Amino acid sequence: MAGGPEIERLVLLLSKLPGLGPRSARRAALFLLKRRALVMEPLAAAMADAAAKVRPCSRCGNLDTIDLCSLCADSRRDGSIICVVADVADLWAMERSGAFRGQYHVLGGLLSALDGVRPEDLSIGRLAARVPDEAVEEVVLALNATVDGQTTAHYVAERLEPTGVRVSRLAHGVPVGGELDYLDEGTLAAALKARR
Amino acid sequence: MAGGPEIERLVLLLSKLPGLGPRSARRAALFLLKRRALVMEPLAAAMADAAAKVRPCSRCGNLDTIDLCSLCADSRRDGSIICVVADVADLWAMERSGAFRGQYHVLGGLLSALDGVRPEDLSIGRLAARVPDEAVEEVVLALNATVDGQTTAHYVAERLEPTGVRVSRLAHGVPVGGELDYLDEGTLAAALKARR
Known part of the structure; x- marks a missing residue:
């Protein structure tokens, strides 16, 4: 050139x-x-x-310059509720909605037979350990409304069953087949409020 | 965030x-x-x-890490013919076509009443000075086939008239209304060959 x-x-x-x-x-x-x-x-x-x-937070997997990350370290956030996301992009999308004031857990992806992503590739074990360690009362699964997302949500819910924690999912304000990172803030906020 | x-x-x-x-x-x-x-x-x-x-070449206006730029300094290139382009992107497009082995002159834009670009904003005076200084025999105007491009070509040709240099333009292989940087290499090469 x-x-x-x-x-x-x-x-x-x-x-x-x-x-x-x-x-x-x-x-x-x-x-x-x-x-x-x-x-x-x-x-x-x-x-x-x-x-x-910038490094991944050793607790939640969020990217930040400090460890624990600024969200994990923020004592004003509700530690009794954890929002589970596939990726940091989805965490950013949730934060932009301004509707969630609890803690996060970044799985690091979604289960996918096609892409060969297995449960041990995601931080599901670490999530299951956090529930009793941090006396978590509710886990909100904020995962894409795609086949992979719903498969992952189902699997995570099953893995959390022994802990007895309440598991909820985003309401069906999320358009079926849509991806979280592309949603507008209002829809995300509404979906969080109507979680079941 | x-x-x-x-x-x-x-x-x-x-x-x-x-x-x-x-x-x-x-x-x-x-x-x-x-x-x-x-x-x-x-x-x-x-x-x-x-x-x-990276700096603009003090002779032709191309961007390079050396001054004169590697094209100006290349003695294998034909110094008797200068190709005039609006922008470095267009110079790169010409070079990708592989059809031109002369020297270049980058105007730094196109005349535009709408954007307020006047002749003194472009390096037209420097081009006119290069023609006698470097004993240039032909100037090829390789400018966009848009209104601004053709206005600029017309103006540059007029400014070069006193030097007596032969002024040619890319042939009408360039689609009318199209921009040079978006052309495929083959069309550019054909247009250069059929210049008039």
Whole structure:
């Protein structure tokens, strides 16, 4: 590519980002090179900073710069209720809804025969241990309303049965077949309120 | 946002990239945080590297880590013909076509009454000076086949008239109304060959 290996490498790495193909990666690279001080240098610094500091929380699996994460460490949050999500993106979506003030547990994915994700690949055992350890009274399963999501919800509910904890799921405000991360905040809030 | 100001800042800066909105910026941030060693740290380094080293070529306006740029410095390229492009993205598109072996001149944009881009905002004077300085025999105007592109081509051709240089344009293989950066390499090569 005209401009040397530095630009070529930048374009190649940008094209790995989800949503950017080779063409949009070239546009993004040029955009950055033209906005060196305003975007490129701050973004490079923010990435290096996040790469150095952000770690999964050893309790809930959320990503944060401190461990326990800021949500686990927040004593104003209700420790008697845990919201189980597949991924940090779903945790962020729940937090944007502003409707949940309890604790979280990030499974790290969904059971999937197709993708070969088995129960031992998810942090289900750690969740089952948290219930008695933290005297949890309710576990809300906030998982995608897809086949994999509902299979996972069913499996998690079964694994939690011996603990005697109350297990609820998001109400059917979640559109069937839809993914949590794409939901608007209002629908998420309504679904949480009508959980069963 | 759950996860602290570092993640928030990363998402905010990513959302400034062309093609990434707030939602896709969040997905990109999570993608990066999960691929720390493989993508995030190399990308941060590539950005810092490019930000520190890449500069516009003082002769043609191309972006490169050396000045003159690697194209201007390449003695195997034909110095008697200059291809005029609006933007570095268009230079890259021409180079991908592999059909041009002369020198380039990047105008830095197109004349536009709507966007308030005037002749003195573009490097047209510098182009006019290059023609006698470098004993240029032909100038190929490779500008978008849009109203702004054709207005600019017309204006540049007029400005070059006193130099007596031969001025050509890409042939009408370029689809009318289309933008250069979106063209396939084959069409670009054909258009260059049939220039008039």
